[in-house]
Amino acid sequence: MPAALAALVAAAGPAAAGTTGSSGAGDPYFPLAGNGGYHVKHYDLTLRYKSSSSELQGRAVINARATQPLTRFDLDLKGLTVTGLTVDGRTAGFSRSGQELVVTPRHALREGEDFKVTVTYQGTPRPVTDPDGSADGWIPTDDGAFLAGEPQGAMTWFPANNHPKDKSSYDITITVPEGRTAVSNGVLLGRSTAHGRTTFRWRQTEPMAAYLATATIGRFKTEQYTTRDGIQVYNAVDAREAGAAAPVLKKLPSVLEWESKVFGPYPFRAAGSIVDHAHDIGYALETQSRPLYDRAPSLSTLVHENAHQWFGDSVSLTSWKDIWLNEGFATYAEWLYSEQHGGDSAQKTFDELYARPAGNSLWAFPPGNPGSGAHIFDSPVYDRGAMTLHELRKAVGDPVFLRILRAWAAEHRHGHGTTGQFVRLAEHKSGKDLHTLFNTWLYQAGKPNRS
Ligand code: TRP
Ligand code: ZN
Numbered sequence: 001m002p003a004a005l006a007a008l009v010a011a012a013g014p015a016a017a018g019t020t021g022s023s024g025a026g027d028p029y030f031p032l033a034g035n036g037g038y039h040v041k042h043y044d045l046t047l048r049y050k051s052s053s054s055e056l057q058g059r060a061v062i063n064a065r066a067t068q069p070l071t072r073f074d075l076d077l078k079g080l081t082v083t084g085l086t087v088d089g090r091t092a093g094f095s096r097s098g099q100e101l102v103v104t105p106r107h108a109l110r111e112g113e114d115f116k117v118t119v120t121y122q123g124t125p126r127p128v129t130d131p132d133g134s135a136d137g138w139i140p141t142d143d144g145a146f147l148a149g150e151p152q153g154a155m156t157w158f159p160a161n162n163h164p165k166d167k168s169s170y171d172i173t174i175t176v177p178e179g180r181t182a183v184s185n186g187v188l189l190g191r192s193t194a195h196g197r198t199t200f201r202w203r204q205t206e207p208m209a210a211y212l213a214t215a216t217i218g219r220f221k222t223e224q225y226t227t228r229d230g231i232q233v234y235n236a237v238d239a240r241e242a243g244a245a246a247p248v249l250k251k252l253p254s255v256l257e258w259e260s261k262v263f264g265p266y267p268f269r270a271a272g273s274i275v276d277h278a279h280d281i282g283y284a285l286e287t288q289s290r291p292l293y294d295r296a297p298s299l300s301t302l303v304h305e306n307a308h309q310w311f312g313d314s315v316s317l318t319s320w321k322d323i324w325l326n327e328g329f330a331t332y333a334e335w336l337y338s339e340q341h342g343g344d345s346a347q348k349t350f351d352e353l354y355a356r357p358a359g360n361s362l363w364a365f366p367p368g369n370p371g372s373g374a375h376i377f378d379s380p381v382y383d384r385g386a387m388t389l390h391e392l393r394k395a396v397g398d399p400v401f402l403r404i405l406r407a408w409a410a411e412h413r414h415g416h417g418t419t420g421q422f423v424r425l426a427e428h429k430s431g432k433d434l435h436t437l438f439n440t441w442l443y444q445a446g447k448p449n450r451s
Contacts, residue, residue, distance in 0.1 A: 019108060021073030023100050025163035029320040029373035032099055033152060034163025035074040038064045041114075045158050047174040048197075049182070049217055054124050054140060056080070060158050062117040070109040075101040076155040076162035078137070080123035087117050101159055119159045128152050131374035134283070141278045143238075144180055144217030148285040148292055151320055151373065154210035164316045165416070167207035174215045175199040181220040183236040185213060185288045187270045188224070204288060206268050207414050209316050212288040216274050227253045229260065232270045234290065238277040244296035245275045255303055255337070259310065262336065264406045267314035267413055273302070283377075286330070288313045300334045307333030315412040322419050323376045324367040324442065328385020329405075335386060350390045353383050358447045368419055368442030388441035395437055396430040404429045 021037025024030075044061040062075070078099045085094045085103060093104035101119070109115055125138035125145070130152060137153025139146045147157060154160045161168075174182040178196045186204030193199075204213075220236035227233060233252065237245050252273065260266050272290040281294040284301055286308030293301065311333075312326035335346040356362050361378070367385040370376050393401040404426050408417065411425070423438050440448045 019069045019071040021068070021070050023074050025161075025165050027163060027165075027319055027321075029370075029376070030151060030163070033076065034165060035076065035100075035161050037068050037070050037073045038066050038109075038115075038161070040064045040161045040166055040168040042169045042171070043158065043160070043213075044171045045173065045215075047157070047172070047182075047215060049144070049174065049176050049180075051144065051177050051180065055122065056125050056138075056157065057122045058120070058158060060117075060119045060121075062119070062159070064115055064117065064161075066109040066111055066113045066115065069111050070105070072102065072104045073109075075103065075117070075119070075159040077101040077119075077121070077159040078128055078155045079126050080121045080156075082119060082121045082159075084120040085118070088115055089118075092117075099155055099162075117159075121159070125156050128156055131372060132377060134377075135281070139278070139281060141218060141276060143219045144176070144182075146218075146276050146278045146281055146292065146294065147214040147216045148281070148283075148287070149211040149213060150285055151211055151376065154213055157215070158210075158213075160210040162210045164209035164211060165318050167209050167316060167414070167416075169206070170202075170204040170208060170213060172202045172204070172213070172215055173199060174202075174217075176217050179219065180217055181222060181236055182215050182217050183220065183222075183234070183274045183290065184215045185270075185290060186268070187232055188234055204270075206288075206314075208288045208313070212286065212313055214274070214285075214287040214290070214292055216276060216292055218276055220274075227256065227271070229257070229266065231256065231266060231268075234270065234272040235275075236273070237275040240277040241275045241296040245273075245293075248297055248299050248302055249273055249275070251299060252302065252306070255299075255306055258337065258340070259303075259307055259333065262333075262402065262405070263307070263310045264409045267309055267409075271306075271309075273297070286312055286326075300338070303334050303337045304330045310409045314414055315409060315417045316415070318416045318418055320373060320376055321368075321370065323370065324381050324385035324388070325417060325419060325422065327377070327382045328367060328389060331382045331386035332389040335390070346390055346393075350387055353387060354450070356447075363447040366441075366443050366445060368438075384441065388438070391437055391441050392426060392434070395434065396426070396432060400430050 025034025042063040046059045048057040087105035127135040127137045127139045137156030172184040182200045184202035189201040223235045268289040270289040274292045278294045284293045286305045291305035307330040311329035339345045
């Protein structure tokens with residue numbers, strides 16, 4: 001190697017190592033999800049969708065703050081073509097490697113420095129296939145697209161710091177052919193039609209994890225109203241689902257009122273529902289402030305997705321391994337709702353599940369340790385997760401149990417929570433040693449013995 005080149009390599013090597021943002025946020029289940037070295041404060045996304053070609057044109061303006069010195073950092077973006085990239089208005093270097101969009105700004109960023117990344121991109125978005133085989137992200141439908149990003153799919157339609165550890169506010173502006181509707185998170189600031197296209201401007205002010213963003217496109221009937229508590233509701237329903245959806249959506253204000261009574265104040269200024277007609281998808285998602293359904297939801301699904309607004313959306317995960325904090329809680333909300341509205345008691349639901357034999361898939365793994373990203377949406381996470389909360393309720397009594405749920409939602413509102421923090425909170429509020437209970441129900445393999 002020529003001496004000059006050797007000197008260059010030697011100089012770049014160690015220096016670069018300390019100033020390169022890592023390619024992942026450190027999640028063992030999804031090692032490349034998210035990135036290190038910065039926090040995104042705000043995403044300003046401007047999207048244009050052409051139904052004739054299924055093509056997306058996008059511009060993302062990302063306001064971020066460096067949390068370490070950075071000569072280089074990554075965003076997550078899967079597929080699509082990047083046509084331009086600037087940092088603080090100056091052309092920056094970039095390369096693509098799998099889902100990593102590697103950015104080299106003209107000048108190194110200092111720790112604590114605010115910076116602005118602008119990415120222009122285009123192409124035909126495609127969903128990602130998750131370890132469990134399901135599709136997420138931008139999923140084409142017969143009249144647009146169903147945009148559900150859990151756990152990985154946000155990066156199929158915008159460049160993101162794609163891990164729930166990082167939460168940001170969003171402005172999402174999307175232009176679609178006239179006659180289609182694009183429904184996103186938060187409040188609708190305005191819509192305007194010109195030259196056969198309609199632009200929708202949405203604003204999500206409260207912090208949101210990237211996977212909870214949506215900009216679902218279809219032919220929807222829409223409805224807007226404000227609840228007694230001042231929450232701005234926007235519903236969008238595919239006509240093919242309207243008949244079945246109407247009686248359930250009518251209950252949204254009373255469900256939110258009941259959930260606010262049980263869990264504490266609703267965390268967002270906006271609410272609503274997006275009811276698409278996309279039965280192949282097979283799941284709903286708790287998109288922030290406005291859950292997304294692949295069909296007319298049942299009442300219990302409506303209760304579940306809206307309970308996630310407290311548990312999962314306002315209080316976010318720091319690791320996908322903790323997914324029971326989302327799904328166990330939203331499932332237990334269904335049990336409580338049923339119990340308090342003339343249906344089965346939570347005890348009855350618990351007993352029916354507990355009666356399943358030791359070989360049943362419910363006992364395949366403990367909810368606190370799903371083992372890999374392939375199992376984060378399996379029944380132990382939902383049902384045994386909810387059973388864990390029921391065991392807690394029996395151990396501490398109803399008043400303390402409800403105090404724990406409310407304190408969890410209040411103390412971690414618009415932030416994050418871990419399983420360890422929940423256990424400590426439950427012990428603190430109850431004054432009880434709950435180590436054995438949580439250890440048994442969250443972490444012990446096989447069917448637990450009855451307490
Ligand atoms: N979190 C969703 C719910 O429980 C479910 C979900 C989201 C899901 N993405 C998924 C399930 C992918 C299976 C596969 O409401
Ligand atoms: Zn759920």
